[in-house]
Amino acid sequence: MDSIVDIAKKAHVSKSTVGRVLSGVRYGVSDKTREKVLAVVKEYNFVKSRTATAMRTKKSLTVLLVVPDITNPFWAEVARGAQNVFDQAGYSVFLGNSDWQKEREITYIQLAKENKVDAIMINAPELDPAEAFRGLDCPVVLLGDTEADGIYKKVGTNAAKAVTTALEYLLAKGHSDIGFVSPLRTDIEGINRNKRYIAYKRFMKKHGLPLRDDRHFNLQLSFESGVKLARHFVQMKDKPSAIVTGNDSVAIGFINEAVKLGVNVPGDVSIIGLDDIEMSAMVNPAITTVAKPKKKIGEYGARMVLDMLAGEKKVKSRFLKPVLIERESVAAFSGRPYESR
Numbered sequence: 001m002d003s004i005v006d007i008a009k010k011a012h013v014s015k016s017t018v019g020r021v022l023s024g025v026r027y028g029v030s031d032k033t034r035e036k037v038l039a040v041v042k043e044y045n046f047v048k049s050r051t052a053t054a055m056r057t058k059k060s061l062t063v064l065l066v067v068p069d070i071t072n073p074f075w076a077e078v079a080r081g082a083q084n085v086f087d088q089a090g091y092s093v094f095l096g097n098s099d100w101q102k103e104r105e106i107t108y109i110q111l112a113k114e115n116k117v118d119a120i121m122i123n124a125p126e127l128d129p130a131e132a133f134r135g136l137d138c139p140v141v142l143l144g145d146t147e148a149d150g151i152y153k154k155v156g157t158n159a160a161k162a163v164t165t166a167l168e169y170l171l172a173k174g175h176s177d178i179g180f181v182s183p184l185r186t187d188i189e190g191i192n193r194n195k196r197y198i199a200y201k202r203f204m205k206k207h208g209l210p211l212r213d214d215r216h217f218n219l220q221l222s223f224e225s226g227v228k229l230a231r232h233f234v235q236m237k238d239k240p241s242a243i244v245t246g247n248d249s250v251a252i253g254f255i256n257e258a259v260k261l262g263v264n265v266p267g268d269v270s271i272i273g274l275d276d277i278e279m280s281a282m283v284n285p286a287i288t289t290v291a292k293p294k295k296k297i298g299e300y301g302a303r304m305v306l307d308m309l310a311g312e313k314k315v316k317s318r319f320l321k322p323v324l325i326e327r328e329s330v331a332a333f334s335g336r337p338y339e340s341r
Contacts, residue, residue: 064108064119064121077298078301084298102124108120119140144156155304156297160195162290169326170270181244182194182218223256227254230258242270265285276289296320
């Protein structure tokens, strides 16, 4: 089969409908029509020419995806979900790793401003979108965790809700002295603006629980930080009975080091993570966590980008519900504080 025109004739649909299906755009195409077009494509072994499409549309057929830490399995799964959708639509994905650095995020955005990519998906919670994307003339989808910006669309999970879910679970288990890990920020203003930390403070105040500076750990969300946190924990004279670790990587690092230090999880301290990465179920004890639909975040974000590239004006932000995954790293509070051995 030589062209989209041929597919349209065989499937008894318009050329624009075929174009939408081959580009991965869902808006305006029913599932029945999509299946019919894809059946014809498969039957006649149609292969869309990426080069020809790029020349015709004057586009690069490349999308920039910027994540803060590609070594974190959470972001790897988001990237996988996005790439699966873009691959089907004939787009290549240029992956940028910012390492949580604003300067790198701005450098990547500049590529889009220079028209080297057709669209951008990015997690950059510390950037001011109005400032960062000024002069950018291409679709933008923010990988976010809160309500949508008035201009730019977002896809993600409400991180404040995930934090509250974790805290509610610990409270139900009898824990009131709860430590909390928030993502590292370089200044006090950054810490106080962090939505996770705000959710923690709001929850503790609501339930009349002690809000102490020595219970707040501002760390990079990594395995190494979990190791450091465990070492710090054993040195604390007055220890919390539970810790919300910020993400599963920190929880895994904490548990791994706790074993070496003679700290029992959850006997001495309960640990709860966020994200539900694959490894969280493989450590001992398996980590109780609040799951975020990582792959779906990438998939939905990619489809939003494709819809905008197709000219759709009614693309809406989407936020997915976090879900508690109960495993073995949290125990009911025994009423006895952990004592250093």
